Amino acid sequence: MLRLITFVCLMLTLAGPVAAAPNPIGSVRVAPAADKTRVVVDLSADTAFTYFSLHNPERLVIDLQNTSDDQDLSLQGDTGSLVRRVRYSTPKNSQSARLVIDLTRQADPNLFTIAPSGEYGHRLVIDLNDSQPGNAAVSAAGNTAEAVRMDSTSNQRDRDIIVAIDAGHGGNDPGSIGPSGTYEKHITLSIARKLAALFDAEPGMRSVLVRDGDYYIYPTKRPEIARKKKADLLISIHADAFSQPEPRGGSVWVLSMRRADSELGRWLEKTEQHSELLGGAAEVISDNASERYLAETIIGLSMDHSMSASYDLSKKVIGEMKQVTRLHKRSPQAASFAVLTAPDIPSILVEVGFISNPQEEKNLLWDTYRERLARSMFNATKSYFKQVPPDGTLWASQRDRNRTHRVQSGESLSLLAQRYNVKVSSIKEANNLRSDVVRIGQVLTIPRT
Incomplete structure (x- = not known):
C-alpha cells in the first residue's frame, strides 16, 4: 500500500498541477466619453491577459487565460461611435477566451485590472483613447450644428462668453444615492442641461456641456475639456450627501490655496505645455531659464486671477441660491477638488443640496x-x-462704449482698479476724486486701458 501511495504521488507530481475551472465572464459594459471609450469586462476572479491591435478593419484582440467564452456579449445602452461590437474569436486553447472589440476607427488602448470594490467584483478595464476625439465629442453630444457654429465664430473679435458646465459623476459612477434611489448623476445632468439652455438663449453667451450623456469622465479631464473649448468659466454641479438624513442646503466651493500651490508647481513642471499659456511668446524665447521664469510669472498671475474671480462669482451664486433653497454654508468654501484645478479658468463647484435628505431629494426630483x-x-x-466681461467678447465691447460702475458694499478703488485692470490714479482722475474714499451707490466712470 505504501508503495502504491508513493507511486500515485509521484505520478501527480510529474503530471503537474490540476487545471482550475475556467473563470466565467460576468458581463461587458461600454461607457463612451468625449475623448475615449471605456469597456469594462466583469470577471469572477483575477485573470492574466495579453492583447494586440489589428488594422483594416480596426480591432483590439484580448486573450484571457483560464476564462470561459460562453457568456453573451451583446451590448446595452449608448455605446458611442467608437465601439461597433464585442465578440468572441477562436481562443489560443480550451482554457482561455479571446475577445475581439471591433472599432470604427483607430484607438490607442490602455488595459488594466481592478480588484473587487463595493458591489463590483474583479474587472478588466479597457480604455480606448480615440484617434478622433472631436468626432466622438460631437457624436456623444449630438451637437454637430453647434460645433460648426463654434468653428465659424471662433475668430470673430466680439465673441461669445463661453461657460463650461460640468454635470458631476456619470456612467458607472452614480454619485450619491437618495433615500428613494435617486442617482446624483441624473440630477446634475438635468440641471446642467437647463443651465446650458439659459446661457444659449442669452445674446453674447454660449454654453459647453462637459458631459451631455450618461458616461464617466475623470475629474482631472473635465477642466482639460473646458480649456479645449476655450471656456471663460467652469461650473461643476453636484448634490451633497451625508450618512444621516438631517443635513440639508446648498453650498458653493472654490479651490483651496494649498491645492492651488501644488497645481502651480505641477504646471511649471509641464514644460511642454508652457506654450499653451505663453502663446506666441514661447516661440521667440530660446533661453529655457527665461521661458520657465516667464511661465512661472504668467501661471502665477493667471492662478491668482482665476481664484479671485471664482470667489467673487461664488458669492453671487450664493446670493441667488438663497432665494431658491436653504443654504448649508452661507459663504464660499475652499477644498481640494480636482475639477477646480485649471489655473487659467475661473471654476466653482455648486452643491445644489443634500440628496441624502428626503425632502431635498423630493425637491430635486421636481422639474420646476x-x-x-x-x-x-x-x-x-x-x-x-456684466461687470467684468472677458476681453474680446461682445459684452466687453458693449461695456467699453459706456463704461461705468456702481459702487457696491465692500468695494474700494484698489479693488475696482484690479478688476478693470486700470490704475487707481486713472479712476480718480476720470472722476475728479481727491481721496480714495468711495460711497456705496456712487457711479464711477472707468477709463479705458
Whole structure:
C-alpha cells in the first residue's frame, strides 16, 4: 500500500498541477466619453491577459487565460461611435477566451485590472483613447450644428462668453444615492442641461456641456475639456450627501490655496505645455531659464486671477441660491477638488443640496425646482460677467462704449482698479476724486486701458 501511495504521488507530481475551472465572464459594459471609450469586462476572479491591435478593419484582440467564452456579449445602452461590437474569436486553447472589440476607427488602448470594490467584483478595464476625439465629442453630444457654429465664430473679435458646465459623476459612477434611489448623476445632468439652455438663449453667451450623456469622465479631464473649448468659466454641479438624513442646503466651493500651490508647481513642471499659456511668446524665447521664469510669472498671475474671480462669482451664486433653497454654508468654501484645478479658468463647484435628505431629494426630483436652481446660477453668472466681461467678447465691447460702475458694499478703488485692470490714479482722475474714499451707490466712470 505504501508503495502504491508513493507511486500515485509521484505520478501527480510529474503530471503537474490540476487545471482550475475556467473563470466565467460576468458581463461587458461600454461607457463612451468625449475623448475615449471605456469597456469594462466583469470577471469572477483575477485573470492574466495579453492583447494586440489589428488594422483594416480596426480591432483590439484580448486573450484571457483560464476564462470561459460562453457568456453573451451583446451590448446595452449608448455605446458611442467608437465601439461597433464585442465578440468572441477562436481562443489560443480550451482554457482561455479571446475577445475581439471591433472599432470604427483607430484607438490607442490602455488595459488594466481592478480588484473587487463595493458591489463590483474583479474587472478588466479597457480604455480606448480615440484617434478622433472631436468626432466622438460631437457624436456623444449630438451637437454637430453647434460645433460648426463654434468653428465659424471662433475668430470673430466680439465673441461669445463661453461657460463650461460640468454635470458631476456619470456612467458607472452614480454619485450619491437618495433615500428613494435617486442617482446624483441624473440630477446634475438635468440641471446642467437647463443651465446650458439659459446661457444659449442669452445674446453674447454660449454654453459647453462637459458631459451631455450618461458616461464617466475623470475629474482631472473635465477642466482639460473646458480649456479645449476655450471656456471663460467652469461650473461643476453636484448634490451633497451625508450618512444621516438631517443635513440639508446648498453650498458653493472654490479651490483651496494649498491645492492651488501644488497645481502651480505641477504646471511649471509641464514644460511642454508652457506654450499653451505663453502663446506666441514661447516661440521667440530660446533661453529655457527665461521661458520657465516667464511661465512661472504668467501661471502665477493667471492662478491668482482665476481664484479671485471664482470667489467673487461664488458669492453671487450664493446670493441667488438663497432665494431658491436653504443654504448649508452661507459663504464660499475652499477644498481640494480636482475639477477646480485649471489655473487659467475661473471654476466653482455648486452643491445644489443634500440628496441624502428626503425632502431635498423630493425637491430635486421636481422639474420646476431644478429649473429655479439653474436660473439662480445663470443670474449670478450673468451679473458677474456684466461687470467684468472677458476681453474680446461682445459684452466687453458693449461695456467699453459706456463704461461705468456702481459702487457696491465692500468695494474700494484698489479693488475696482484690479478688476478693470486700470490704475487707481486713472479712476480718480476720470472722476475728479481727491481721496480714495468711495460711497456705496456712487457711479464711477472707468477709463479705458
